[in-house]
Amino acid sequence: MKILAIDTAAALCAACVFGTETDEELSRHVLDLGKGHAEHVMAVIEAALKTAGLGYEALGAVAVSVGPGSFTGVRVGVSAARGLALARSVPAIGISTLEALGAEARVTIPGRNVLVALGQRAPSLFAAGFDSEGHILLEPQSQSAQWLAEWASAEKAVVYGAAARFVAEAGVHSLEIHPAGATADILTFARLAAEKGAGSEPPKPLYLRAPDAAPQQNFALPRKEG
Structure with a gap:
């Protein structure tokens, strides 16, 4: 089976293709972005698949880091993994950082x-x-x-x-x-997903505390009565 692993929970936007038959990484593509994962994640995934000489139809599962990490980055990765898994009718497997x-x-x-x-x-x-x-x-x-x-x-x-x-x-x-770094090597996520297998629920972001940002109150307009 071929597993696509995705990690956008920290500064890196990373993807790799892992072959469970040979227990080998077939390809990887990693960008050190800091921010902007949403704009690059699909290109990173496609680059990893191209290097492996595979198309989306070859995938048997999609692994993804569910955090903790950047609120935005975690959402990007989990959304991409769930979308790909749904489109290909394969399991999505969440692994925490x-x-x-x-x-x-x-x-x-x-x-x-x-x-x-x-x-x-x-x-x-x-x-x-x-x-x-x-x-x-x-x-x-x-x-x-x-x-x-x-x-x-x-x-x-x-x-x-x-x-x-x-x-x-x-x-x-x-x-x-x-x-050590803020996240693990992308191959580690793939290997853990191969060991864990698919769960009964799609992966969800692992949020361990509330976001730092709070809704602005200063510019709220008073509610009109009646």
Whole structure:
């Protein structure tokens, strides 16, 4: 089976084609955009398919990062994956960014509990905890760096991810950290999707906290009575 994987949850707009028969990546195309994923995601997907010498009809499943990450970026990727899957009558499989980074951590630092931490220092970070075999110790959630530092210390976990330094700086006890990117390699999403298989529900964005933006109130017009 050929799996198309898409990740637009962070700065990258990435796609790859993965062959489950040979457990090999057949192609990839990645742009470091920061913003503007909606304008580029289909071109990135088509470039990955072209390099693999395949058309959309060859796909057996579509994998996508469901976040956490950029609100807009996550929506773009999930919408693209669900649209393609619906058009081709194939499953769409959601993989969280935290889950994918946790899988990479098990390769990089095997045999250890891991706390994957993403985001900025304030007001809170996105995080999830895994044991050495990938079982969830801490469900994906948004917590303060100090709270996460205490959890990592209690579980003797290595702190992994883009926000690892923030967690370490907030802790009373010394923590082992392993800085990493804001998202995993696109091939990791494809491989995890192949292992997980299709679920009963289409993928949905993983939002762990409300958006920072709030509706403007200053220019609201008064409601007319009667």
